[in-house]
Structure formats: C-alpha cells, structure tokens
Amino acid sequence: MNRSASIKDVANHASVAVGTVSNVLNYPDRVSQRTKERVLRAIDELGFVRNDAARQLRAGHSRTIGLIVLDVGNPFFTSVVRAAEDAAALQGSAVLLGDSGHNASRESNYIDLFQEQRVQGLLISPVGDVTERLDLLRERGIPTVLVDRLADENKYSSVSVDDDAGGYLAARHLLDTGRRRLAFVGGPTTIRQVADRLQGAQRAVKEEPDATLEVLDSAGQTVLAGRGVGNLLVERGRGELPDGIFCANDLLALGVMQSLTMTHTLRIPEDIALIGYDDIDFAVSAVVPLSSIRQPTEALGRTAIELLAEELESNNPGHRAVIFTPELVVRQSTGPARSTSAG
Amino acid sequence: MNRSASIKDVANHASVAVGTVSNVLNYPDRVSQRTKERVLRAIDELGFVRNDAARQLRAGHSRTIGLIVLDVGNPFFTSVVRAAEDAAALQGSAVLLGDSGHNASRESNYIDLFQEQRVQGLLISPVGDVTERLDLLRERGIPTVLVDRLADENKYSSVSVDDDAGGYLAARHLLDTGRRRLAFVGGPTTIRQVADRLQGAQRAVKEEPDATLEVLDSAGQTVLAGRGVGNLLVERGRGELPDGIFCANDLLALGVMQSLTMTHTLRIPEDIALIGYDDIDFAVSAVVPLSSIRQPTEALGRTAIELLAEELESNNPGHRAVIFTPELVVRQSTGPARSTSAG
DNA sequence: TCCACTCTTTGAATCGTTTCATTGTTACGA
DNA sequence: TCGTAACAATGAAACGATTCAAAGAGTGGA
Numbered sequence: 001m002n003r004s005a006s007i008k009d010v011a012n013h014a015s016v017a018v019g020t021v022s023n024v025l026n027y028p029d030r031v032s033q034r035t036k037e038r039v040l041r042a043i044d045e046l047g048f049v050r051n052d053a054a055r056q057l058r059a060g061h062s063r064t065i066g067l068i069v070l071d072v073g074n075p076f077f078t079s080v081v082r083a084a085e086d087a088a089a090l091q092g093s094a095v096l097l098g099d100s101g102h103n104a105s106r107e108s109n110y111i112d113l114f115q116e117q118r119v120q121g122l123l124i125s126p127v128g129d130v131t132e133r134l135d136l137l138r139e140r141g142i143p144t145v146l147v148d149r150l151a152d153e154n155k156y157s158s159v160s161v162d163d164d165a166g167g168y169l170a171a172r173h174l175l176d177t178g179r180r181r182l183a184f185v186g187g188p189t190t191i192r193q194v195a196d197r198l199q200g201a202q203r204a205v206k207e208e209p210d211a212t213l214e215v216l217d218s219a220g221q222t223v224l225a226g227r228g229v230g231n232l233l234v235e236r237g238r239g240e241l242p243d244g245i246f247c248a249n250d251l252l253a254l255g256v257m258q259s260l261t262m263t264h265t266l267r268i269p270e271d272i273a274l275i276g277y278d279d280i281d282f283a284v285s286a287v288v289p290l291s292s293i294r295q296p297t298e299a300l301g302r303t304a305i306e307l308l309a310e311e312l313e314s315n316n317p318g319h320r321a322v323i324f325t326p327e328l329v330v331r332q333s334t335g336p337a338r339s340t341s342a343g
Numbered sequence: 344m345n346r347s348a349s350i351k352d353v354a355n356h357a358s359v360a361v362g363t364v365s366n367v368l369n370y371p372d373r374v375s376q377r378t379k380e381r382v383l384r385a386i387d388e389l390g391f392v393r394n395d396a397a398r399q400l401r402a403g404h405s406r407t408i409g410l411i412v413l414d415v416g417n418p419f420f421t422s423v424v425r426a427a428e429d430a431a432a433l434q435g436s437a438v439l440l441g442d443s444g445h446n447a448s449r450e451s452n453y454i455d456l457f458q459e460q461r462v463q464g465l466l467i468s469p470v471g472d473v474t475e476r477l478d479l480l481r482e483r484g485i486p487t488v489l490v491d492r493l494a495d496e497n498k499y500s501s502v503s504v505d506d507d508a509g510g511y512l513a514a515r516h517l518l519d520t521g522r523r524r525l526a527f528v529g530g531p532t533t534i535r536q537v538a539d540r541l542q543g544a545q546r547a548v549k550e551e552p553d554a555t556l557e558v559l560d561s562a563g564q565t566v567l568a569g570r571g572v573g574n575l576l577v578e579r580g581r582g583e584l585p586d587g588i589f590c591a592n593d594l595l596a597l598g599v600m601q602s603l604t605m606t607h608t609l610r611i612p613e614d615i616a617l618i619g620y621d622d623i624d625f626a627v628s629a630v631v632p633l634s635s636i637r638q639p640t641e642a643l644g645r646t647a648i649e650l651l652a653e654e655l656e657s658n659n660p661g662h663r664a665v666i667f668t669p670e671l672v673v674r675q676s677t678g679p680a681r682s683t684s685a686g
Numbered sequence: 687t688c689c690a691c692t693c694t695t696t697g698a699a700t701c702g703t704t705t706c707a708t709t710g711t712t713a714c715g716a
Numbered sequence: 717t718c719g720t721a722a723c724a725a726t727g728a729a730a731c732g733a734t735t736c737a738a739a740g741a742g743t744g745g746a
Contacts, residue, residue, distance in 0.1 A: 047483065049459055053397075057396040057397050057400055082442065116392055140347045251628075254628075
C-alpha cells in the first residue's frame with residue numbers, strides 16, 4: 001500500500017459517485033442514511049484521510065493561520081501561542097508557528113512560506129519594519145494582526161499591553177503599602193517597554209507629594225544585571241537605601257533579591273519591598289516569593305485570533321487596536337514594611 | 344485585487360506557455376536567458392507567489408515535517424524544536440509544530456491534522472501508546488522518528504539521551520572532587536528519567552568503596568519540592584549531612600540551594616557540593632552558579648531530522664536508535680570542598 | 687539544399703477535492 | 717393516472733502547479 005486512498009477509491013468501493021462521498025464529509029444532511037453508512041464503512045475500510053492540499057486548492061485558501069513570534073523560548077510568547085492555538089482550534093483552524101528569533105531574515109522567510117501556503121491570515125510580532133510586506137499581503141487577500149505592538153488603527157488591527165499602566169500599577173502598589181523612597185531598575189530606556197514602564201511609575205509617584213523615584217540603570221535585563229545593581233545598593237549607607245524597588249522585569253528583580261538577601265542584614269519585604277514584571281514561573285518560587293505584574297497573555301492570543309476573524313469577514317474594512325491592562329500579583333516580597341505609617 | 348496571480352496569469356503576461364513558467368521556477372537551466380528574464384519580470388509585476396497546495400497535490404506529498412512535543416514551554420523541547428527547524432530548513436522543508444501538552448487527545452488531533460496535510464514524516468515525543476497509529480501512518484507512507492524516547496530498533500528510529508550515563512557523570516564528578524557522603528534528591532522513581540539518573544549515580548558510587556549514596560524522595564520536581572528536602576536537611580546535625588547532593592533536575596537543586604544558603608551557616612560548595620540536571624538558563628545565574636548535566640538538545644533535533652531523511656529514502660527499510668550522552672557543566676556549586684583529601 | 691542534431695518551448699494530462707447544474711427517484715394529492 | 721414537489725445521487729468542471737511527449741527553432745556538416 002504505497003499511495004493512500006482518494007475520494008475516488010472510496011466512491012468506487014462504496015459504489016457511489018465522488019460527489020456523494022464529498023457530501024458525506026461536508027454536508028451529511030444531504031445524504032440518506034443508507035448511503036452515508038455505506039460510504040463511512042468504505043472510508044473506514046480503506047483508511048481514507050482527506051487530502052488537505054486538494055481541498056485547499058479548490059477552496060483557494062487554507063484553514064491555517066500563520067503566527068510569527070520573536071522567541072518561542074520566551075514564556076510570554078509561549079503562552080500567547082498556546083492561547084492562539086486553542087482559539088484557532090475552536091473555529092476549526094490550525095496555527096502554523098514560526099520563530100523569527102529577533103531575526104529579520106528568518107521573519108521574512110516565514111512570511112514567504114506562509115504566503116505560499118495561502119494561510120488565511122497572519123499574526124505577527126514583528127522584528128523590523130514589515131509594513132510594506134504586510135500591505136502587499138493584504139492586497140493578496142491575507143490580512144494581518146499585529147501582536148504585542150500597538151498599530152495605527154487606520155492601517156492594522158493589533159493587540160498589545162499597556163506598559164505604562166503596568167508601571168503605574170507596580171509603583172502605586174509600593175506607595176499603597178507605605179513605601180515612599182522608590183527606585184526603578186531597568187535597562188536602557190531606549191527599549192520602549194522599559195521606557196513605558198518607567199513613565200507609568202513616575203506618574204504614580206507624582207501623585208504622592210512626599211514620594212521620590214530614583215532611576216537605576218541596569219546593564220541589560222538579566223539576573224546578573226540585577227545582581228550588579230543590587231550589589232551597588234548594598235554598599236550604600238542604610239539611610240540612603242530605597243524602601244521600595246520596582247524592576248522592569250522579573251529577572252532583574254530576582255538578581256536584586258539575591259544581592260539583598262545575601263547581606264543577611266537587609267530583609268525583604270521588611271526593609272525593602274521588591275516588585276518585578278512579567279510574573280514568570282520562577283517568581284513564585286524565589287527565596288522570597290516575588291510580587292509582579294502579570295500580562296494577560298491568554299487574552300492576547302485569543303483576541304488576536306478574534307480580530308483576525310473580524311478582518312476576514314469580507315464586508316469589514318475597519319481595524320481595531322485592543323490594548324490590555326496588566327494585572328498586579330501580590331506576594332511576600334511586597335508584604336508589610338517594618339515601621340512605617342502605612343496607608 | 345482579490346485573487347492572487349496564478350502561473351497561467353504569468354504565462355499570459357509574459358506570452359509564454361505555462362510549462363515554461365514552471366521551468367523557470369524549477370529548472371532554470373532549461374530556459375533561454377531571454378525567456379527567463381521576460382518570465383521573471385512578469386512574476387515580479389504580478390506579484391506571483393507559488394501556490395503550495397497545487398504543488399503539493401501534484402507531488403503527492405508536502406515539503407513539511409510534523410513535530411509533536413510534550414510541552415513547548417519546556418526549554419528542553421524549545422531547544423530541540425529550534426534545532427529541528429534549522430536542520431529541516433537546510434534540506435528545504437518546513438516544520439509544523441504541535442504541542443500536545445501531555446494530553447493524548449491533543450496529540451491525536453495533531454496526528455490527524457498532519458496526516459491530512461500529508462506531511463513527509465513525523466517527529467514525535469509521544470504521550471501515550473501511539474504505536475498503532477504510527478504503524479498505520481507508516482503504511483500510508485508517513486515515517487516516524489521518536490524523540491526523547493528509546494524505541495525498539497526493529498520498529499522505529501529514535502533519538503534519546505542516556506539518563507543513566509548522565510546520573511553517572513554527576514555522581515562521578517562529586518566523587519572526583521572528593522565528596523564521599525552523597526545524596527540523591529528526586530521525585531517518585533516511577534518516572535523513568537528519575538530512576539535512570541539514580542541508577543547511574545548508584546553505579547558511580549559503587550566504584551568507590553568508602554562512598555555512600557542516600558536517596559531523598561522529593562514530592563515532585565519543582566523548586567518548592569527542593570526547598571522542602573533542603574529544609575529537612577538543614578535540621579540535621581552537622582555530622583549527618585551529606586557532603587555532595589545530586590538533584591534529578593535543576594529546579595530541585597535551586598530549591599535545595601535556597602534552603603541551604605538561608606541558614607547562613609552551611610556554605611556551597613565548601614560544606615556541601617550541589618549539582619543539578621538539565622542546565623536550564625537559571626542554573627548559571629543562581630546565587631551560587633549551579634553545576635549541571637546538559638542534554639544535547641541541538642543534536643537531538645538535528646539528528647531526528649537526519650533519521651527521518653534516512654527513513655524517507657525509499658530503499659531503506661532499516662531503523663536506527665541514536666542515544667546521546669549528556670555533558671557535565673562544572674560551575675561554582677561543585678567547587679573545592681573545605682577540608683578533604685580530594686583526588 | 688537537406689538532414690541530423692541540440693536546445694527551447696509548448697500544452698494537454700494529472701493530482702484529489704468541492705461545487706453545482708442535471709438527472710433520477712419517491713411520495714402524495716388531484 | 718398524471719403532475720409536482722422534495723429529496724438523493726450524479727459526474728463534469730474547476731482550482732493551480734508539474735510533467736513529459738511532441739513540436740519548433742536553430743546550427744552545422746554533407
């Protein structure tokens with residue numbers, strides 16, 4: 001048995017026309033019970049499996065959706081991907097996943113591939129400036145939804161998260177638990193996410209006249225970078241220390257935590273409260289469980305699929321930019337302070 | 344512009360036959376320079392992109408390879424996936440990725456999907472017993488390679504890692520650095536990986552007459568479980584402590600490390616050496632950088648694709664089971680002990 | 687000028703499915 | 717008995733690329 005059975009083989013085996021077999025598969029109601037049973041038996045006996053290529057060819061488009069992310073290893077995207085897959089499955093589509101790895105040429109290859117596959121649509125978290133390519137795709141009938149990037153609503157639909165709001169949430173939480181001398185730890189503010197989170201934090205601090213926000217630049221967004229900043233803090237005199245630290249992501253926060261706890265004199269959260277961003281798996285199992293800001297990744301993935309579905313409704317020329325607000329996750333690292341007149 | 348250009352449109356636009364356009368795309372040498380240029384210009388002007396469905400239909404199979412993993416969020420699989428994608432790209436294939444999430448029904452859905460897509464072959468890290476399905480697939484001309492699971496060479500090709508050898512490596516390293524009272528920390532030994540790693544460690548310990556190995560059962564494979572075991576250790580009298588601990592994975596080791604370092608009296612590696620397994624990203628940025636056993640994930644992914652290619656060579660009925668040996672990564676957590684007659 | 691040969695180009699047939707106009711069947715009321 | 721729905725089943729055409737036998741064009745030698 002070299003070649004797999006076709007619909008024609010099934011038709012012969014069941015002594016019906018090919019059209020009838022097709023109807024059994026696609027419009028069971030149009031076929032009489034007797035015939036249906038015969039056809040189904042034939043399908044079973046021959047082990048027939050639909051050839052999707054032929055179906056696609058006839059239909060003019062596939063039932064797959066292309067999804068290109070910056071890094072499948074990043075838990076943020078992993079979670080978005082899973083949600084998108086589930087949402088797509090519900091509407092009978094499958095997701096083709098591409099990992100650009102922050103690499104524009106890999107990204108371009110995937111766009112080529114997906115175009116050859118005639119995907120229904122494309123979800124993309126773009127590396128470079130791909131607007132020209134996306135415009136071309138749209139002309140060819142393949143709509144795009146941008147993921148984790150805010151797009152001009154006149155041009156594209158998009159789903160993104162409000163990093164400014166996230167920064168505000170984090171700083172506000174530190175303020176609400178009585179901290180007043182805050183510090184922000186984050187890499188180069190040329191990274192949009194870092195800049196936005198900082199901006200949100202500043203907004204919150206301005207609401208409290210007696211609160212201050214110090215910005216500590218970190219060399220990157222890693223645990224090591226965080227430990228570097230932490231070590232500098234530890235060398236300070238007790239009075240010059242912040243009492244609340246907000247890190248631009250959890251890795252930085254874990255690094256800072258390592259430095260502070262190693263001193264054996266500074267305690268978290270009694271002396272210094274600490275909050276991160278992203279709520280990675282490790283946050284909960286840190287030495288002191290880390291408070292963090294959780295991004296609604298499931299909602300991102302699900303909504304991206306929904307927006308794509310909207311785009312696919314032919315008589316719908318509009319676009320929508322959906323912006324999600326992240327969520328505060330309180331754990332021990334921002335618990336009660338030692339001796340403050342907390343609010 | 345609703346429908347995208349077909350090869351026929353290109354042929355008309357360039358005033359040549361469809362066969363010629365196809366030749367330009369697939370056998371450029373057969374076409375004269377003049378004609379080639381005209382056709383390429385037409386392709387460019389119309390923005391023609393091959394329809395892969397049509398090509399596939401004619402060819403009888405696609406240029407894609409199905410890959411089903413247990414958990415895309417797991418760094419082990421993420422790395423395997425990436426290597427497989429790269430290796431596949433080199434031979435002109437694309438990888439369709441499916442995440443079964445340890446769920447047999449999701450796994451089954453992906454197998455269905457991939458069969459409809461007529462993938463060239465399937466790489467799978469199976470959840471349940473899928474041998475029957477895989478046998479059927481093979482009858483239909485879709486070969487399978489098992490990933491991270493040792494298969495009977497008479498039935499399937501497979502790529503896997505020798506956990507026994509990994510366990511031996513870890514224990515041997517502790518012994519080589521002078522430790523004699525070893526402990527193994529790992530979840531239920533009903534998990535094959537855990538059992539194999541333990542067995543390898545026991546093999547190494549037997550080589551040293553004066554060495555002992557204590558088995559500490561952990562409730563799971565998480566940081567928290569590790570911390571639980573660590574807390575029990577800390578309560579022991581100094582003389583009853585092991586001087587070298589091998590954890591069945593890095594998460595456990597990080598948990599143990601948290602407990603030990605929090606005592607402020609036990610030092611790693613001076614008092615107790617610690618080694619994990621998997622070499623996750625966090626290992627290097629732990630408070631004390633964690634020694635570990637690294638699995639050759641890139642080689643796994645690459646080799647899986649190669650074995651599949653072998654299976655696809657029609658005149659090749661044999662199978663191969665490739666078993667990789669993991670690699671020791673030495674970091675600070677297994678540095679010199681305090682006062683031992685080290686080897 | 688004609689033949690033989692090579693190099694290009696042609697276009698019908700093919701892959702497997704869906705669609706849809708057409709034909710066949712059955713049932714029922716007039 | 718006939719006409720008319722309603723329902724089932726039919727099978728040719730279409731989707732777009734590739735293949736391949738055949739025709740055409742060009743070249744050089746006799």
